[in-house]
Amino acid sequence: MRSKIIFLILLLIQLNVNAQKGMFKKGTIQPSVYKEQLAYTLVNQLIYVTVEIEGKEYIFLVDTGAPxxxxxxxxxxxxxxxxESIMDAMQNTQxxxxxxxxxxxxxxxTFDNFVFMQEDLTVFEDLGIDGIIGGNITARGAWDFDLQKNSITVSNTLDxxxxxxxxxxAFKMKKTDIGTPLLSLTYFDRIKEKGIFFDTGYSGLFYLSASMFDKVKPYVSDYITGEGILSKNAFGNSxxxxxxxxxxxxxxxQHIPIFFxxxxxxxxxxxxxxWLSHYRVIIYKNTFYFSNEGQRGFETKFVGKGIKTAVENGELLVTFxxxxxxxxxxxxxxxxxxQAVNGQQVADLTLNEQLELKKTMETSPEITVEITRLNHPIVLKEEVLLTGE
Structure with missing residues (x-):
């Protein structure tokens, strides 16, 4: 599984809709006529912005899939x-x-009188952020995500x-009560699905629900399976x-080229x-605009050694x-x-060196690892695990 993290699993889409209806529509933006190019940084593909509150600066994640x-x-x-109590997709309440x-x-x-959920989510520590600029804010005005040109522009109207x-x-869309865009897609020219979230707080490209996967299986020529940590959300790992x-x-x-x-x-x-690495996207009112002009294409082969790892408490562990x-x-x-990678003992390294070693494992075409349980060197070479051609 490629890098993907779901921070809220859209647990906040399930927010007791009747009680919350209208609450997240509050707030005004000043000046009323504006066109602002936002300064932002990308960390593991996620969008971070600096937010000023009462003269102090904080780091927030731009997440269209959460309040x-x-x-x-x-x-x-x-x-x-x-x-109020909320519940995530795993039936955890908080x-x-x-x-x-x-x-x-x-x-x-300046964003005046917008509603925020106030909570110490575990993901805040994981990401080093202080909050989320969510769907109730990105639903206001027009947001033009043009990451290939290092540009995110916000305007009171569509330019x-x-x-x-x-x-x-251009594609018509609906929005949840917290402002998350909802799309409808067709798979293999046969199967339709409505209510798909456009969620910039999810660092992957796209995931298919398990129930929809069962429906499309007959039209899939090949697929691979795996196990491990699938995602991380506000309440822990899935x-x-x-x-x-x-x-x-x-x-x-619009047909989308085959992707994984x-x-x-x-x-x-x-x-x-x-998705924003492959398509420029504008969200404005009830329309989703997207263009691949000048954008990066999709990979046609999934290549890897077959594992994902994480550094935890000074150890390098296989997590997938x-x-x-x-x-x-x-x-x-x-x-x-x-225990060791290319002869380097993990326990002898600093945290930063362990993280660099983890990166070496991911990027090198061939590595030698020593697994404590197996107690002998293993050579891992990259192979084509799946093709989309």
């Missing part, structure tokens, strides 16, 4: 609205507060000049089995932020294994401890 959220322990003024922030700034734009810059396809398949998809009348899709045990499929991959064939299992 705006802020750490509980930030010393900022707010107006308490209500307390008490959260909803508050209104009088004013925040992003660049030259027609944008549409002339690239060959855009561990289980998954699949990777070459998916043929159509958005509106993961499968998730989730109720809905999900379009993630990696693709079945029938080079690693799997040589006996490596989920949870195995990697």
């Amino acid at each position: 705006s959220t802020i750490r509980k322990n930030l010393d900022v003024d707010f107006v308490f609205l209500k307390k 008490e959260v507060d909803y508050v209104t922030l009088p004013s925040i700034k992003i660049g030259n734009l 027609q000049a944008w549409l002339k810059e690239a060959n855009f396809s 561990v289980g089995e998954t699949a990777l398949l070459p998916l043929k998809m159509k958005l509106g009348q 899709s993961d499968v998730e045990e989730d109720e809905e499929s999900n379009l993630g932020v990696e 294994v693709w079945h029938n991959s080079p690693a799997h064939k040589q006996g490596i299992q989920l949870g195995d401890k990697i």
Whole structure:
């Protein structure tokens, strides 16, 4: 499974809709007429922006798939609205507060009286962020994501000049009560699915729900399976089995070139932020504009050694294994401890050196690893695990 993290699994889409209806539509933007190019950074493909609150700067994630959220322990003024239980896709529940922030700034734009969920999510520590700029904010105005040109522009209205810059396809969409865009897709020119989230808080390209995977299987020429940590959300890790398949998809009348899709045990499929590496996207009111003009194409082969790893408490652990991959064939299992890589003892390295070693494992075409449980060197070479041609 390629790098993918679901931070809220859209747990916040399930927010007791009747009680929340209208709450996330509050807030105004100043000035009322604006066109602002946002300063941002990409970390593991995720979009970070600097937010100013009461003269202090904080780092927030831009996540169209969640409501705006802020750490509980930030010393900022707010107006308490209500307390409520929320539930994620794994049926975990948690008490959260909803508050209104009088004013925040992003660049030259001021966002007054927007509703935020106030909670100390575990993902905040994982990412080193202080909050989320969510769907209730990105639903306002027009957001032009043109990451190939290192540009995110926000405007109070759709700039027609944008549409002339690239060959855009336009597709009608709906939005959830918190502002997350909902799309409808067709797979293999036969099977339709509605209510697919466009979620920039999910770092992958796309995942297919398990139930939809069962429906498209007859039209898939080949796929691979694996097991391990599938995703990370606000309440912890999701561990289980998954699949990777070459998916043929159509958005509106626009055919998308075949790409590799993961499968998730989730109720809905999900379009993630990696999409912005391949398509320029504008979201405005109830229309989803996208263009691949000048953008990067999709990989046609999935190549790897068959494992994913993580550095935890000074150890390098196997966190995911693709079945029938080079690693799997040589006996490596989920949870195995990697003792050495290319002769370097993991325990002798600093944390930064361990992270560099992990990167070497991912990028080198051939490595030699020593697994504590197996107690003998294993040579892992990259192989084509799946083709989308």
